[in-house]
Amino acid sequence: MAVVFPLVGAALFVLSHERVLLPAWLAMNPVLVLFGTAVMRLPLVAGLAPLVDRKAGLGLLAVTAYSYFIEYVGVHYGVPYGEFSYELQLGPMVGGVPIGLPVFFLPLVVNGYLLVLLLLPRASRVERTLAALAVVLVVDLVLDPAAVGLGFWTYDGGGFYYGVPLSNFLGWILSGLVAVSIVEWSFDIEALADRLETCEFALDDFVSFVVLWGAMNVYFGNWVAVALAVGLSAGLVRTDRFDFVGLGRERPEQG
Structure with a gap:
């Protein structure tokens, strides 16, 4: 599902962009976009749910509130992202900002953080935060050009x-x-690492992201973004926590 579902989503995006085969009401339907994104987030939600205590809950709420605030400022004042505007309503909008914004933003940050935690288990707090920030930037370098193209x-x-x-x-x-720092503060790192060790599907949402937006960048010919998506997929394969399209290596207990 982590691969097939986003491939179906990519196909629907292409058909919508080309304006072929799909009825007008279905082409780039914002409710469908929000629903599909929410479905892809389910493995991440299930993976983290047992660890969301009061502190983690407050942290996630803080990131949610921050995402609304920074997006509102960005839409209306052009800070800090530059002047931009939504051309497609991604679900219900309030003040020019999608109500479902946390469904899009928060998992990108958390996924980047979890990948770093798996790849760099001995990193210090500062090293882990900076590495996660770097991954989040790569994620945006993959996401933004395809989203603009669509x-x-x-x-x-x-x-x-x-x-x-x-x-x-x-x-x-x-x-x-800001978001990565809040996530770092929110969770018990040892408990989070233990959960990732036993929950092999926790990063399936990240797999779906790479497949979907990597495919869309191929469609648009955004080859630098495609190369970065391949780099993210290499990091996911390196974690050995799941088999990425048959390329993951066997875990010791499975050998």
Whole structure:
């Protein structure tokens, strides 16, 4: 499902963009986009749910509130991402911001953090935070050009990176650092590492992200973004916590 579901989503995106085969009401349907995204998030939710105590809950609520705040400021004042606007309503909107924004933003941050925790288990708090921030930036370098190509949002004046300006990535350094730092504070690292060891599907959402947006960047010919998606997939395979399209190595207990 982690591979097939996003491939179906990519096919629907392509058909919507080409305006073929799909009825008008289904093409780029915002409710369907939000629903499909929420379904892909389910493995992450199930993986983390046993660890969400009061502190973690407060932390996740803080990231949610921050995501609304920074997006509202970005939409209305052009800070910190640069001037941009939503061209497609991603579900119900309030003040120009999608109500479902945390469904899109929060998992990107958490997935990046979990991948770093698996790849760098001995990293210090500062090293882990900076590495997770780097992964989150790569995630946006994969996501944004394809989203712009699909018409989800546009930047005034375009930008050097497939229509995305430098200001967007500078903004992600700020928003990503704040969000990753809150996630770092929210969870017991040892408990989180133990959960990842026993819950092999926890990063399936990240697999789906790479498949979906990697495929869309192939469609648009955004080859730098495609290369970065391949890099993320290599990191996912390296974790050995699941088999990524048959490429993952066997875990010792399975050998």
